[in-house]
Amino acid sequence: PGLGEKKKMVLPDIVKAGDPVLHEQAREVEVEEIGSERIQKIIDDMIKVMRKAPGVGLAAPQIGIPLRKRKFVHMAGWFPGLGEKKKMVLPDIVKAGDPVLHEQAREVEVEEIGSERIQKIIDDMIKIIVLEDTKEYISYAPKEETKAQDRKPFDLLVILNPKLKKKSNRTALFFEGCLSVDGFRAAVERYLDVEVTGLDRYGQPIKIDASGWQARILQHECDHLDGTLYVDKMISKTFRTVENLDLPLADGCPKLGVR
C-alpha cells in the first residue's frame, strides 16, 4: 500500500513532557468547525489513543504532532545516561517499522518554526478533552484505595471548550500520573467538587457535575489546555517511579486523602 494509506491507520503519538506544545495555551474550538471532518477525526483519534494507552483522560495538546522527532539542535543537557543520549541520536531498532522514522531523518531549521506547517501544528492545540473510567480499570486497583479516592466508573465524555469551576473548597491529595510523563507518579492536591461546562462533539452544550476521582481527572485534563502539567503542581518529594508507588511518603510530606 502507498504510504498515504499506511498513515491513515497510524494513531498519533502521545506528546511527552518537554514538548513546547504541552506548555501552550490551547485555543477555543469555533462552533462552525465542530462538525468538520478534521475536528471529528481529532476526537476519534483522542478516544482511540486514550483507550490504547490505556488511560482515563487525554487532552488535545497531548496528540499535537511532536516537534521532538524532528529537531535536535540546541543545548543537550548533561548525562548520567550517556546510553540514553546515544539512543536519542540513533533511531531505535525496535521502532524501525514506524512511519515516523522517515521524518526523523530531517531536522527542522529554527527559521522553519514560524512556518505555515509548524503553525498548523500549533493550531492543533485546541480545547478538547476526553475522559472515561471503567469498571474494568477500577477493578485493577484495591477496593479500599478506590473508595478513599471516591473513584466510580463513568462513560466516555468528550468535552470541547471546557470551563471548570470548583463547587466547594474541599480538596484531596492523591497520586496521579500523566501519559506525557511515562513511568512516574506524584501526589497532587485537587478540588473534590467541580463543575465543567462546554460543548459535546455535536456542538450541544453540556454540563458535568463531578466529584472525587472524576473531578481530579477533569482538573488534570483542563490543566493541559492551559499548558500545565501535574509536575507543575505536585508535591515534589512524592515524585516517584510507578514501581515505587506504594512506598511510604518521605518524612514531612502531607498525608494522602481528603484534606
Add this chain to the structure above:
Amino acid sequence: PGLGEKKKMVLPDIVKAGDPVLHEQAREVEVEEIGSERIQKIIDDMIKVMRKAPGVGLAAPQIGIPLRKRKFVHMAGWFPGLGEKKKMVLPDIVKAGDPVLHEQAREVEVEEIGSERIQKIIDDMIKIIVLEDTKEYISYAPKEETKAQDRKPFDLLVILNPKLKKKSNRTALFFEGCLSVDGFRAAVERYLDVEVTGLDRYGQPIKIDASGWQARILQHECDHLDGTLYVDKMISKTFRTVENLDLPLADGCPKLGVR
C-alpha cells in the same frame, strides 16, 4: 556456585525516585570505620555503579538497598498506565536472572520497618559521594554546549562527609539528570563556584575548589546526602524526557546559561 558467591558479583541497584532512602538525611561516616571492609566495599561499589550507568556522580543513598522490591502495600495511585501497573506486580521477564527476584516474592510487613534489618539499611545512608568526568563522556556532547557549561574532565573523586560552601553568588541554569530519575531532565539553577571539604577514602582531609560543571555535580550529589533530589529544585516547566531535551523551552522559562 552457591548463592553467597553469586551475590558477591552483583552490583547494588540504583535506588529510584520514591524510595524513602532518597529523602533521608545521611549520617556522617565515623573516622574509625573509614578503613573498614564495609565502607571500602561501599566505595568500590559506588564507583562501579557510577561507571556502569554511566554517570558522572553518585551518592551513597542511591545504592541503599531499596525497600521497593519488597513492599507493595498501601495506596496505589491511578494509572494512566494500567500496563505499567501490571508489570509492577508480575516480575519482569527480562530481569529473570537477577538474584533480587528471590526477594521480590516476599512482602515486608509494616511492623518490620522498625526492625534491625531495615534499620541497618537506613544506616547505609552514609555521607559518601563519588564523581568523575572524562574526556570521553564530554566528547559525546557538542563543543559549544560543554563550553557554555564550563565542563572539563576531572579524575575520580571519592569524598566522605563532604561539606559544601558557595564561593561566589554566581549561578548558572542548565539541564541536569539523575540516575534515580531515569529518562528525564530538568533545568536547575546551581552555584558556579563552590568549595567542598571532607575526607578521602583513606581518611585524609581533602578540599576541592570547583567551578562550572564540576561545581554542579558536587551540589547535586551533596543534595542527595540531605535527601534532596533535583526535582525538588527544578524549574518544573522545563521537566522533560531525554528525547525532548533539545526542544525549545516553554514560554516564560528563564534562559539557560550563566545568570
